[in-house]
Amino acid sequence: MGRFSGKTAVVTGSGRRKGLGEAIARRLAQEGAAVVISDLGAPRDAATPGGMIGASEEMEAIAADLRAEGGAASTFVCDVRDYDQVRALARHAVERHGGLDIWVNNAGIGYIMKPLLEVQPQDWTAVIDVNLTGAFFGLRVAAEIMVAQGRGGRIINIASQAAKSGFPHAQAYTSSKHGLVGLVRSAAIELGPYGITVNNVCPNHVTTGLGAWQNEYFSKVVGAASVDDYLKQMAARIPMRRPGLPEDTAHAVAFLCSDEAVYITAESLNVSGGEEPH
Numbered sequence: 001m002g003r004f005s006g007k008t009a010v011v012t013g014s015g016r017r018k019g020l021g022e023a024i025a026r027r028l029a030q031e032g033a034a035v036v037i038s039d040l041g042a043p044r045d046a047a048t049p050g051g052m053i054g055a056s057e058e059m060e061a062i063a064a065d066l067r068a069e070g071g072a073a074s075t076f077v078c079d080v081r082d083y084d085q086v087r088a089l090a091r092h093a094v095e096r097h098g099g100l101d102i103w104v105n106n107a108g109i110g111y112i113m114k115p116l117l118e119v120q121p122q123d124w125t126a127v128i129d130v131n132l133t134g135a136f137f138g139l140r141v142a143a144e145i146m147v148a149q150g151r152g153g154r155i156i157n158i159a160s161q162a163a164k165s166g167f168p169h170a171q172a173y174t175s176s177k178h179g180l181v182g183l184v185r186s187a188a189i190e191l192g193p194y195g196i197t198v199n200n201v202c203p204n205h206v207t208t209g210l211g212a213w214q215n216e217y218f219s220k221v222v223g224a225a226s227v228d229d230y231l232k233q234m235a236a237r238i239p240m241r242r243p244g245l246p247e248d249t250a251h252a253v254a255f256l257c258s259d260e261a262v263y264i265t266a267e268s269l270n271v272s273g274g275e276e277p278h
Helices: 020-030 056-068 083-097 121-149 171-194 209-221 227-236 246-257
Strands: 008-011 034-039 072-077 102-105 153-158 196-203 268-271
Touching: 008 020, 008 083, 020 034, 020 056, 020 072, 020 102, 020 153, 020 246, 034 056, 034 083, 056 072, 072 083, 083 121, 102 121, 121 153, 121 171, 121 196, 153 171, 153 246, 171 196, 171 268, 196 246, 209 227, 246 268
Parallel strands: 008 034, 008 102, 034 072, 102 153, 153 196, 196 268
Antiparallel strands: none
8 A cells, every 4th residue: 555545647758768757657656556658659740759759669568567566557648739639638547547636747848959040930839839738738637627526636747947947959948847837826726725736846957768868969069078078067066966867756746746745736846956946
């Protein structure tokens, strides 16, 4: 028995190995939650290339691992840019696992990075549609079910250090993550009376599959001698002297989902080793 036994959690963007979503799903499952692994399943367009999204086979493998470890898990292919697909994902959670108690908006695009004067309208739209509009869709459908259930709930967005500070070559990304701060502050006011908390978790850099791509890209942007040199420079400016790990974010999510965090809402919690103190 764990502290999330009898609860159901949906984690979007959780279909990639070594990603934040997988770590979050695993932590919730380890503590008793039935977890829905959700991702795109296959590339949909130029903004969602193979290698940057969770394929159906990878999603199924992650769910199988969770079941082998004693957890309950299912998979559901969903494009968070499509409201009807997000609603279908929520219905799957209810029909397959008996309810919906935790919704984690983790799906995001962090691989469209360009100098400002090279950004095209479609680049901006792609990032905002997934990172901000997709999070709103998830929040909206989860809240509707949680209100109807009448037993409260937890909605968490995986934002970023970029929700607090600006970064070059990341105009749309930074704007989308800043937007999540306003989203939770507004939604928390309306959902608080129903016992539903709404929060962001804001990690600094984490070397996931996406993070490895970012390491390569930004090491060239800043003129580092190598990726290793870039990572050493990064670690030197972090008080804890290392970048984040997927488990660091997963720990924060688990806390915000717990009864201990029942009075915490509208917050954007930094998980940055002290790099982002505001």
